[in-house]
Each structure stands twice: as C-alpha cells, then as structure tokens.
Amino acid sequence: METISLLLLATQIVYILSFCTIKVYLCPCRSDDVKHILVIGNRALTTPEFSLNDIPGTSGRIDILCRSINSAFLLSHGIRRDVRLHLLMRGEGDPPKIITLDGRYLRHLNPDERSTGALLRIALKKGVGLKRGMVQRSTPGITIRRGDFRDLIEDENFDNIIYLHEMASDIREMHESLESLLQKETLFVLGDHIGVNADDEKILEEFGAQKISLSPNVLHTDHCIIILLNEIDRIELKYD
Numbered sequence: 001m002e003t004i005s006l007l008l009l010a011t012q013i014v015y016i017l018s019f020c021t022i023k024v025y026l027c028p029c030r031s032d033d034v035k036h037i038l039v040i041g042n043r044a045l046t047t048p049e050f051s052l053n054d055i056p057g058t059s060g061r062i063d064i065l066c067r068s069i070n071s072a073f074l075l076s077h078g079i080r081r082d083v084r085l086h087l088l089m090r091g092e093g094d095p096p097k098i099i100t101l102d103g104r105y106l107r108h109l110n111p112d113e114r115s116t117g118a119l120l121r122i123a124l125k126k127g128v129g130l131k132r133g134m135v136q137r138s139t140p141g142i143t144i145r146r147g148d149f150r151d152l153i154e155d156e157n158f159d160n161i162i163y164l165h166e167m168a169s170d171i172r173e174m175h176e177s178l179e180s181l182l183q184k185e186t187l188f189v190l191g192d193h194i195g196v197n198a199d200d201e202k203i204l205e206e207f208g209a210q211k212i213s214l215s216p217n218v219l220h221t222d223h224c225i226i227i228l229l230n231e232i233d234r235i236e237l238k239y240d
C-alpha cells in the first residue's frame with residue numbers, strides 16, 4: 001500500500017515538473033546572447049493608413065523601419081535568430097506604439113520594402129486601441145504594444161544600453177569591453193532620419209547608456225545596423 005502511494009506521489013511530482021520544464025522552455029524571457037536593437041521612428045505612423053505604393057511619402061518614413069528590419073535580420077541564406085528589433089513609432093494616429101520583431105520566430109520576411117511594410121501594417125491594425133501594458137501578437141515573430149522609450153527599458157530590464165552616435169568612442173577600440181557587454185542583454189539605440197531627441201538623450205543618460213560610434217561619417221540607420229552586427233559577428237566569431 002505504502003509503495004503504491006509513493007509511486008503515485010512520484011508520478012504526481014514528475015507530472016508537475018514536466019509542466020515547469022515546458023513553461024521555462026516556452027518562456028520568451030532572457031537569453032544571454034540576444035542583441036536588442038531599438039530604432040526610434042519619430043514620425044512613423046501609428047495606424048495602418050499608409051500606402052504600400054508610396055511608403056516614404058505616406059507613412060512618416062516607415063520605409064526607414066522596413067530597411068532596418070532587412071538589415072537586422074536578413075543574411076544571404078538565413079535570418080539572424082539572435083536579434084530582437086524594437087521599432088518605436090511616435091507618428092500620427094495612435095502613438096506611442098512599439099513593434100517588436102523576434103528573430104527566433106520571424107516568418108514571411110522578404111528583402112523588399114513593400115512586403116515588410118505590409119507586415120508592419122498588419123501589426124498596426126492589430127494594435128488599434130491597445131491599452132498600455134498590453135501586448136498583441138501579429139504575424140509569427142511580430143508583436144505590438146503601446147509604450148514609449150521608457151516603457152521599453154522598464155519592461156525589458158536590459159543589462160546594458162548603448163547609444164549609437166557618430167560623436168563617440170570608435171567601436172573598433174572597444175571590442176574587448178563590448179565582448180563582455182554582449183554576455184548580457186544589451187540594447188543598441190538608434191534614431192531615424194531625425195535622430196534621437198533631447199528628451200530621449202536624457203533617458204539614455206539616466207539609464208547609464210554608453211555612447212559608441214561606428215564610423216567618422218553620419219550614416220543611415222539601416223547601414224548602421226549592418227555595420228554594428230558585422231562588428232559583433234567579428235567579436236563573437238573571433239574573426240580578426
């Protein structure tokens with residue numbers, strides 16, 4: 001009788017533990033080699049009313065965000081699964097919104113801006129009327145939430161924040177310190193064609209962000225992302 005109760009107890013424990021494992025496995029929580037990138041879309045429309053036939057002219061420059069997506073995820077024969085790209089959209093409609101693309105689950109991503117614009121339009125449609133703190137799933141790997149820069153930082157609790165800016169220490173002089181920063185969850189912050197405003201710079205300062213430069217020139221946001229990820233590849237793969 002005692003043996004049977006012990007067996008029953010063991011079965012129950014195994015059953016409960018199996019759920020815990022599934023929960024931990026499915027939890028989209030912290031993982032140490034993830035690179036978070038934030039692009040601030042100062043005027044990016046926050047409702048889906050833009051034309052895919054004229055993205056630059058009708059969307060508050062969502063074309064910059066589409067190219068950033070391309071740069072953040074697309075390799076010649078694959079997707080960068082270790083990247084999470086956050087697009088902060090503050091333009092007309094229903095601001096502020098954050099669309100997050102998670103490389104682990106991303107699907108339907110093609111190199112052209114039009115189809116990427118269509119994915120963002122679907123996410124914006126799903127995000128209509130969202131309340132602060134709510135996250136809505138869109139197509140695979142894409143979610144939308146209501147929130148601004150500070151909300152993102154507080155929600156995600158990043159270990160390090162790096163502000164990409166042309167007037168700063170050269171990334172090539174910082175490979176060693178960057179290597180140790182990359183062991184933890186790090187957020188890289190970039191502006192769009194307008195840049196990063198003074199209020200956001202104050203937030204960056206408040207959270208102790210480090211400033212890093214990629215080039216002596218002022219570059220386009222999407223080009224910065226390619227250079228940044230290339231530098232990270234070189235560090236992580238010891239490609240000297």
Ligand SMILES: C[S@@+](CC[C@H](N)C(=O)[O-])C[C@H]1O[C@@H](n2cnc3c(N)ncnc32)[C@H](O)[C@@H]1O
Nearest residue numbers: 164165166190191194195213214215217218219
């Ligand atoms: C087109 S630039 C912004 C230009 C904007 N008119 C300004 O003066 O800030 C877009 C973003 O790319 C990043 N960026 C541009 N050049 C960079 C560089 N050389 N090093 C690091 N980040 C850079 C910055 O985050 C910048 O906000």
